[in-house]
Amino acid sequence: MCRGLATLPATCLKSAKDIKHKISFLLQKPEPHSADQKQIKEEKAAAAAASRVPTAAEMEKWKESFSHVMSSEMGRTVFTKFLKSEFSEENMDFWIACENYKVSTPSKMSTRAKKLYQQHVVADAPNEVNLDAATREDTRLNVQNACPACFNEAQKMIYTLMEKDSYRRFLKSKLVQDLCRTCITSDVKKNTNCCKHT
Template structure:
């Protein structure tokens, strides 16, 4: 022990030890210092329901030039909860943006799904895009999401948490 501390009364030394324990406990429990306790999303559905994780995933997909999959999925979610009066307009927009073979953000769908969607564009309903949306969700869950979990985008999101 250093000379300066030995001259302090024992009650002060006990209080200092107690303070050190409390301060170290606070440092251990502060969110920025608990990186090992931060949980990464265990599945894509959890990620899509978390605003911060969703933004990190979007950044990752943008870096891989596959952001259209997420944008399509989000557009379908928005479409599903839209009033029926707006469905035809929104359906046409989704089709031209993501489904049409010349679409600026064309998603990878099989020919049968594309044909089915084309045939329903005259009278779309709330579940018009369900099969296509599920296909893109599966693609992201099996392909993009596992790579995202191993990416620096995911690590940075965890650090920011």
């Protein structure tokens, strides 16, 4: 022990050790929970998908129907990028959160339902989605007895909103046109056909 510390009273040394212990405890990184790990995994997958260019075949499928966009990880990633440009990404966030909620363990369902409701459904929520009053109220009542289907109507309404509204603009967007040009260039190099223009 250095001479300076040796001259301090024992109570000061004990206080210093307590403070050191508290600081080291605060500096420890918490272990991520399984839900956090799943979110981290999804974010990494989305980042990987975002760096990949869709194929012509994928893009043709997206043009056929909105369900093809939503059933494709790459499609959801590109569509989310478009929604961000329109400041409406909360719709996709809510839809994905509902999908994740449905596979929650029964013990966590009630907590997750309340969190999802507070995040997206309640009036003035941080990421509020556009629901009519009746659906909002039905969802509020459903959350009180949380089950896998308690967000079904709200999720369906947001899906329909994205399909009828955002999806049409998505197909005509500069983002999709640029991706089409990229896949045309890529396919010319491969000597194959590519996207037809929208």
